[in-house]
Amino acid sequence: METVETFFQWLRQSYGIKITIGYDAWDRAQFLAGLWTTVKLSVLSIIFSLIVGVIGAFAQGSKYLILRAPIGIFVTFFRNTPPLVQLYFFFFALGSVLRVTTETGGSAPMVSAFSWAVISLSLFAGALNTEIFRSGIEAVPKSTLEASESLGFTRFQTYLYVVLPLALRISLPSLGTNLVNLVKTTSLAYAIAVPELLYAAAQIWSEQLNVREMMTVLLLTYILLVAVLVWILGRWEKALRIPGYGV
């Protein structure tokens, strides 16, 4: 640790490059906290967006209009509006309504900024996942479903054991693209003061006046984050590969 700090100190003294998170414990703690918040935002949003996508795609394939119609509206709404506007809508419009009275008689938000970010991002990516899964589901041959029907599987069992595993494999490439986008979109949470990576970096550069350095660090950190996700997705794709099967 000491050599690392010495290196960054030397960098500052010799060349004036101020990567403060390299030698300033306070800045480093702030930055790592931001990184951790971004990771939590990403992981939670990925999980919930996948759940939203699976349920949405199942409902979209329903023969009941009462299930299909709300999903259609939901997908249209979240696909055709900017994610930043969605986030603002949740935080400022809904957030200002959903408030509780505190013990001291004051008013406090019921849902934290972090939770609003997770909700908003999950629904945004979930709407796209719904479409991605739907196209995957439609690519599963109807004849395979007839076979499972003739073996006595119910529609739900067929969905669970046959459609979903195949649709997932078909959807994986586009799903990966969307999840990578989701990780990058977590930076929007900055706008509602969630102390994620961009927020932490901005705090640091406004104090230390090292915008150039922190911008570079920030970009490299996102590249690293996305690289980890891409690696995990690649492993997943490999694990799901079926010998002798096209996708």
Next chain:
Amino acid sequence: MAMTDVKWTADQPIVSLKDVRKSYGSVPVLNGISLDIMKGEVICIIGPSGSGKSTLIRCINALNDIQGGSILVEGLEVHDPKLDKLALRKKVGMVFQQYNLFPHKTALQNVMMAPVKVLKENPAEVEKRARELIRKVRLEGKENSYPGELSGGQQQRVAIARSLAMRPDIMLFDEVTAALDPETVKEVLVTIKDLAAEGMTCILVTHEMGFAREVADHIYFTDKGVIVEHGPPAGFFANPTDPRTRQFLSQVL
């Protein structure tokens, strides 16, 4: 119509079709088909393409609905809206032209899946039975292969084993050799012949005339949604009476 509670006994037809009518939109496909099949019988349905053979066989296990008439399977009224579909599917197994195996499951898993998930049977017992069935269709050693790693004929035999794992009383074969290479057709036909010899009730839609002659107890010739002619294979192939049958047989034999 409410005949679902009728008790079926083995001296009655196991499958009984009465004046079955079906159309796709305004296009009539089945124009009043009646036939009775007794337990243990093997029947082949032949006829030109578009004559409604596949539709007919699919109606028997309710993959297609009908607009008129009735289909009884062991006393179950197949197209009664109150029918317990699972009760029907336990009695009737079906094999398709395109095999339709689950591509993400191994041969063994394909065979095991329905008894375990649908019938909720003990997986260890099902596995024992599944391995026996795979041996029976002569695919020993291929238990852990995925469908994509098997030839068409091998996949089709896995599909037969998968159907048999549900212990059906009746097997439906819908042009099961039509998509196969000529050299693999035989291995599938041998498997079906074994089944027939064991007394399984089989309904086959087929273009394999030689096989139909050899294995069937009764041949039905359909054209334009009606049964034109039927009879035991010997007489049917030697002395067809209807000009349409004669024309068809002269084209395929």
